[in-house]
Amino acid sequence: MTFDGRRKDALTAAAFALLLAACWVARDWAQLRWLNLPDTDDMMRLAQVRDWIAGQGFADWTQYRLAPPAGAPMHWSRLNDLLPAALILTARPLLGQSNAELMAVIVAPTLLFALYLTLSARMARRIGPPAGALPAIVIAALAYPANALFLPGRVDHHALQVVLLQIALLAVMRRGGWRSGAVVGAMVALSFGIGLETAPQLAALVGAFFLLWLVRGKEERARAIGFGAMLTVATLALLLFARPSYWSAEWCDAFTPASVTGAVAVGVAWLVLGALTPALRDWRLRFAVGAGLGTVALAATLASYPVCLTGPYGPMGPFLQHAIIDSIPEAIGVFEQPKVSAAIQAAALLTIALIVFALRLRRADAAQRLAMLPLGAVYLASAVILLFQLRGAYMGSAVAAPMLAQLVLAARARAPRWRPFALVGAWCVSAGVLWLVVTGWIEEQLRPRIAAATEQAESCKQGDVWHRLNAYPAGTVMTAMDHGARVIGGTHHASVGAGYHRNNRGNLASYRFFLAAPEQARAIAAEWQVRYILFCPGDFSEVGVPHARPGSLAAQLSRGEPPAWAEPLPLHDTGLRFYRIR
Incomplete structure (x- = not known):
């Protein structure tokens, strides 16, 4: 060459x-x-870079705003x-x-x-x-x-x-x-x-x-x-x-x-x-x-x-x-x-x-x-x-x-008679984005309920949600796995849980909190010194909320019925619901 x-x-x-x-x-x-990045891992990576620039050691990969105060090893x-x-x-x-x-x-x-x-x-x-x-x-x-x-x-x-x-x-x-x-x-x-x-x-x-x-x-x-x-x-x-x-x-x-x-x-x-x-x-x-x-x-x-x-x-x-x-x-x-x-x-x-x-x-x-x-x-x-x-x-x-x-x-290299058809076919099957667009459109037409559910989940990420969340005084947030990294990467808050497999203690606490009855959840929040709750309707569906666990805190929040000790706080232009623990 x-x-x-x-x-x-x-x-x-x-x-x-x-x-x-x-x-x-x-x-x-x-x-x-x-700086609302495409993936939760990108948000967490940005947080890791910021922490390193701010003086955290090169060999210290711990994220101290995940499962505080000890943090979680990444x-x-x-x-x-x-x-x-x-x-x-x-x-x-x-x-x-x-x-x-x-x-x-x-x-x-x-x-x-x-x-x-x-x-x-x-x-x-x-x-x-x-x-x-x-x-x-x-x-x-x-x-x-x-x-x-x-x-x-x-x-x-x-x-x-x-x-x-x-x-x-x-x-x-x-x-x-x-x-x-x-x-x-x-x-x-x-x-x-x-x-x-x-x-x-x-x-x-x-x-x-x-x-x-x-x-x-x-x-x-x-x-x-x-x-x-x-x-x-x-x-x-x-x-x-x-x-x-x-x-x-x-x-x-x-x-x-x-x-x-x-x-x-x-x-x-x-x-x-x-x-x-x-x-x-x-x-x-x-x-x-x-x-x-x-x-x-x-x-x-x-x-x-x-x-x-x-x-x-x-x-x-x-x-x-x-x-x-x-x-x-x-x-x-x-x-x-x-x-x-x-x-x-x-x-x-x-x-x-x-x-x-x-x-x-x-x-x-x-x-x-x-x-x-x-x-x-x-x-x-x-x-x-x-x-x-x-x-x-x-x-x-x-x-x-x-x-x-x-x-x-x-x-x-095909014969001139067939070359245009061969080229169109070769380019079509080789274009990955074409597979993405065509199959996505077909399934959206055939299964509109899935599209509607996706739109509801996406509504929780729209707008300047993390910028607005950042305006509240810093505190520890209890939220679903999908939101934990965005809380850490997009705000000055901490999160008990996030979808990282080494954070066993914090992730288990998050599930215990949302799957428990409201009064039990309040005791778990006190144990972790939690100040806020962040929730999107549809969170925790992977473990049967709300149908299999109708009495859980997550089921109540999905119905828009927070307990008396959870004070709603305004977050405009987003499907997310934000609460301060009284």
Whole structure:
């Protein structure tokens, strides 16, 4: 690939990123201007960045306004905070704190979006003709649900993890060498340092690397050594400089003793494989030794940290797992989705990319198959995750564009008589936003009650609700899981509960409060020194309110019948109801 090609890809990607970001900002400005960000995680991330800038330690990830006064340990690394924090600190002397934050939450995801589009084009060039670069950029820009991770205000860590996965993919798609191995090792270590959401895709990518090592043998020795060395060194460097103060073997959900042990064990195993490669002349011998070392690394990690066998949410307990995790659409499988449209929107691009991959694999030569292998491995891992958690679609659709660009090129090559129809079909099935719009519209027409319920929930987020809430004297708020992060990120108040799995004590207290009879709820509020109640009609439906628990405080609030000790406070232009405890 020439320098001119790389520059052209980067400029085109930047133009698309700026254009779409401007359109998204214009569309969402009514909420963005109040720093009411798209997702609850973005609100909490902004709060974490503010706390760090205000003097909280780099290693202290605790959110002290969640379940106060002790606070709750978060599982988020500071690595993702570096970019928004740098933007805020740079712009604050000129723009002031609020405007600097607004600029940062727009610019940070836009920069990552431009990089994501550029990397999509470069991957398309690796597996096909250079002409596939532009279609890959366009398809990646429209690739729902992946493109939703780059919307203005999306300052959570998922966009950065997409970019790290793309860089690792590109490195494996190239010919072996210690530099490409080191890049893969660094990307895996950084991604694990940020969170484990992409662990299945990265494991599949390492599996593809293992297959390349089996086939090529000595050609992959340098890359194996580079990967093992960098994965080990980078992981130990993160352990030395970015280890959180809350360092417990209780969890297997992010940068923890378990993930560090596993990463170092895998790094050392690859170093041994690299050293032994000259002696392992037959692929069967390489397979036996590699599988043996991999099994030892995995077994040692699980034996040391058996909590990993229960998954990242194991320590939560069954009630909170059901109430919180099972009610998050992206945390349940594609066939369990309450809305058929959501399942189709999530699975469409990944499914089509897998089909195109399978068709191209049959016709490709040996070199093309080896270049495509890493992409196929990530598609397959994402598809398996999608069966159990919808979030598998994010990473799968994020790397679908290079393969779908080949579908567009194949349509261009059709006979002139059929070419227009083939091109329209190729572009339609490759446009993720088209799946989003069409399936959403169809379901809205067929199931208007769902649309009405969605409108009621959305009414609780409209207007400058958090700005108005912030006008009241600071205090601790008792509210539903969905609102807790927005209370913390959008106001100066604290919240007992929020949808974060390490906050077991506070989350259980929130459910106990709203599911109890009013007088019992008042005693719980006194225990937590709660000053306010924030409630949206429809809250706690995941646990049977109001039908299964008609005598609970939540059921009374849903009927608009607060107890005498809850004084209504005005919040205009919103469906939220706000009360002060007398």
